[in-house]
Amino acid sequence: MEEKNSTNISQARPLIGLTLEQLRQVAAECCLPRFAAGQIAKWLYDKRVTSVEAMTDISKDGRRRLTEAGYTVGREEPLTTARSADGTVKYLFRGVGGRDVEAVYIPDHERATICVSSQAGCKMGCTFCMTGRQGFHGNLSAAAIINQILSIPESEKLTNIVFMGMGEPLDNMEALMPALEILTAKWGFAWSPKRITVSSIGKLQALQQLLTHTKVHVAISIHSPFAAERERLMPVERAYPIKEVVELLRGFDFSHQRRLSFEYTMFRGVNDSQRHCRALAERLKGLDARVNLIRFHAIPDSPLSPSDPDRMVEFRDTLNALGITATIRASRGEDIMAACGMLAGKQKQG
Ligand code: SF4
Numbered sequence: 183m184e185e186k187n188s189t190n191i192s193q194a195r196p197l198i199g200l201t202l203e204q205l206r207q208v209a210a211e212c213c214l215p216r217f218a219a220g221q222i223a224k225w226l227y228d229k230r231v232t233s234v235e236a237m238t239d240i241s242k243d244g245r246r247r248l249t250e251a252g253y254t255v256g257r258e259e260p261l262t263t264a265r266s267a268d269g270t271v272k273y274l275f276r277g278v279g280g281r282d283v284e285a286v287y288i289p290d291h292e293r294a295t296i297c298v299s300s301q302a303g304c305k306m307g308c309t310f311c312m313t314g315r316q317g318f319h320g321n322l323s324a325a326a327i328i329n330q331i332l333s334i335p336e337s338e339k340l341t342n343i344v345f346m347g348m349g350e351p352l353d354n355m356e357a358l359m360p361a362l363e364i365l366t367a368k369w370g371f372a373w374s375p376k377r378i379t380v381s382s383i384g385k386l387q388a389l390q391q392l393l394t395h396t397k398v399h400v401a402i403s404i405h406s407p408f409a410a411e412r413e414r415l416m417p418v419e420r421a422y423p424i425k426e427v428v429e430l431l432r433g434f435d436f437s438h439q440r441r442l443s444f445e446y447t448m449f450r451g452v453n454d455s456q457r458h459c460r461a462l463a464e465r466l467k468g469l470d471a472r473v474n475l476i477r478f479h480a481i482p483d484s485p486l487s488p489s490d491p492d493r494m495v496e497f498r499d500t501l502n503a504l505g506i507t508a509t510i511r512a513s514r515g516e517d518i519m520a521a522c523g524m525l526a527g528k529q530k531q532g
Contacts (some may be wrong), residue, residue, distance in 0.1 A: 412424055
């Protein structure tokens, strides 16, 4: 584990994480011309500078006023790094509420993906998840989300961003929506929304908002086709029944451009039978969606264990035969505990 010192994002007024409209307010506050907002955005998200001083087309006086008002770029390096033999790298960033958060870099042939966190801990309480066990400690700001993407050493190589780290992204819309705007706007990173996936348990109202106002891909955690069994794995089934989530999704078009997928973590003897498989196919019938079957990374003190690889292959093949495109997601970084929340959990235990 490599350790590094870092300043705290929350101590200053970070500029990263601000939208063009918010930067216009900063420009007005610091008596800069309105067009300076676009210049600052370019320095932050295109040229990726690390100091206000480096924004050389902002007048010297303007930069001084920004600094005196407490504005900094707000970049913060990871606190620690853990490298897997398979190339996966897990970074720990300072979070909120005294809890650190994780970002994972996953190289895979021509793809280079970062999995980012949106909250310190999580309220959703999924019984198979280390983050869920830690409880909720606070929402990350848009700056803290964007910082994960900008401040890993592989930042310039990234081809994809997935919001699948710690926390439920749709439980932090105040930061998620500006972060997505910054990532996709021409004045921001100008990424195609097709390179971004937001994963959710299916928080209904926020999901509707995400689907209406963005074009990013969506991944829904389902884990069981049966409400009562899903509730045992995901207590949020009570508040956001999968039946209603699927109904909501049926109202949107996933036939081109935007992709819908369902995440199905496979637990031995719990949700990996052919009965589950057929019910899952029935539940998703008619939806333009794929299913990602995920091998469970065992977590301490849990009765849950991973399904046998043969069982997963059989499950996948049955889904495909029933007309539901299914793949088994390759397991990455097990030696550095890349499953959600594992590194932060370990840090906390000391
Ligand atoms: S799996 Fe995701 S939604 Fe569930 S507790 Fe963990 S971080 Fe939260």
